[in-house]
Amino acid sequence: MTDFIATSNPGFAPYAMEELRRRFPGMKLSGLAPGETFKLNSGALSGRELIKLLRQDEPIFLRHLFPVDNEVQVSGDADAVAASMVRFADACADRLRGASVAVQVRKSQDSPFPFSSAEGRDALAPALRELGAEVTARDARWILSVYATRSSLYLGLSDPADNLSDWPGGAVRFRREEGLISRAAFKLLEAERTFGLPLDRFRRALDLGAAPGGWTSVLLDRGVQVTAVDPAELSPALEGRPGLRHLRMNAAELDLKPDSFDLLVCDMSWDPRHTCGIVEELAPALAPGGSAIVTLKLMYRKPLQTIADLTAEYGRFLEVRRVKQLFHNREEVTIWATRYR
Numbered sequence: 184m185t186d187f188i189a190t191s192n193p194g195f196a197p198y199a200m201e202e203l204r205r206r207f208p209g210m211k212l213s214g215l216a217p218g219e220t221f222k223l224n225s226g227a228l229s230g231r232e233l234i235k236l237l238r239q240d241e242p243i244f245l246r247h248l249f250p251v252d253n254e255v256q257v258s259g260d261a262d263a264v265a266a267s268m269v270r271f272a273d274a275c276a277d278r279l280r281g282a283s284v285a286v287q288v289r290k291s292q293d294s295p296f297p298f299s300s301a302e303g304r305d306a307l308a309p310a311l312r313e314l315g316a317e318v319t320a321r322d323a324r325w326i327l328s329v330y331a332t333r334s335s336l337y338l339g340l341s342d343p344a345d346n347l348s349d350w351p352g353g354a355v356r357f358r359r360e361e362g363l364i365s366r367a368a369f370k371l372l373e374a375e376r377t378f379g380l381p382l383d384r385f386r387r388a389l390d391l392g393a394a395p396g397g398w399t400s401v402l403l404d405r406g407v408q409v410t411a412v413d414p415a416e417l418s419p420a421l422e423g424r425p426g427l428r429h430l431r432m433n434a435a436e437l438d439l440k441p442d443s444f445d446l447l448v449c450d451m452s453w454d455p456r457h458t459c460g461i462v463e464e465l466a467p468a469l470a471p472g473g474s475a476i477v478t479l480k481l482m483y484r485k486p487l488q489t490i491a492d493l494t495a496e497y498g499r500f501l502e503v504r505r506v507k508q509l510f511h512n513r514e515e516v517t518i519w520a521t522r523y524r
């Protein structure tokens with residue numbers, strides 16, 4: 184029986200909790216930071232068993248979690264709080280010696296925790312180095328997590344893969360590259376990583392609702408040829424890019440040859456049922472085995488029901504592989520599906 188600190192996108196924790204309750208009836212859940220962070224208990228399952236089940240079939244709205252190995256009282260006293268964190272690191276000495284470790288520190292808004300994330304990490308780093316660990320930000324063997332609430336400090340040491348994301352709280356950050364056309368581009372970059380779907384392995388992509396061209400530009404950068412469909416203008420930055428064709432029209436009016444693309448992406452911010460109808464019409468243009476990555480807007484009152492209905496709809500003509508709310512999704516989720524072979 185293990186406690187975990189779990190995180191979802193702001194406002195979506197109730198849905199993450201509902202998903203968990205449906206899968207694990209009777210699971211004990213309690214809110215920590217409203218709408219975003221909560222505590223869960225693995226109940227009759229061991230922490231390892233729960234992690235295994237969650238990794239096999241990730242809940243849509245659960246972005247991140249870490250196991251709580253230690254819970255102590257928190258205060259605003261910097262020395263006392265630093266001492267608690269160092270005591271925890273000392274207790275993990277066997278695993279940390281000679282290993283790389285990332286320290287991830289977060290707190291709820293009402294916490295008296297006296298450090299910022301960076302200060303919390305700096306307060307722990309000397310003790311970790313003394314134990315023979317290498318403190319790093321990325322690709323670490325271990326993640327040492329600290330989460331502070333109004334009354335408690337939760338501490339845990341885990342394998343990054345077991346946290347569902349190796350970013351603090353699952354907040355994936357991409358470098359804001361020079362000349363980025365739109366923030367929407369981050370959604371496609373995150374989908375690539377989350378679904379384990381390297382974009383450079385595709386050759387011809389259909390981008391529905393492409394303007395101003397963030398997704399198109401990511402695909403072109405990976406050497407994919409793109410047919411971008413949108414009545415709106417693409418960014419001038421895309422003008423003359425080799426491999427790009429812009430069809431200035433409504434996607435509902437497209438007439439495409441069968442099997443002409445191996446990737447279909449769609450980020451039309453529109454009623455998800457209409458979007459599904461358009462993707463269904465165009466699905467034959469996707470070669471068997473080809474992938475579709477589609478943003479589903481959550482514009483109805485019951486997101487879980489909307490997603491269940493849409494998954495069933497998409498399932499009639501595509502094989503739905505994953506549905507996930509990405510960190511860069513706002514009031515939406517992203518679906519990855521493949522054309523039946």
Ligand SMILES: C[S@@+](CC[C@H](N)C(=O)[O-])C[C@H]1O[C@@H](n2cnc3c(N)ncnc32)[C@H](O)[C@@H]1O
Pocket residue numbers: 364365367368391392393394395396397398399412413414415432433434435450451452453
């Ligand atoms: C959120 S933006 C897409 C952003 C884009 N993925 C990017 O990275 O820059 C949505 C776009 O969908 C387009 N759109 C909406 N309905 C459409 C339709 N039926 N056919 C084609 N484009 C459509 C809009 O014109 C708008 O440019």
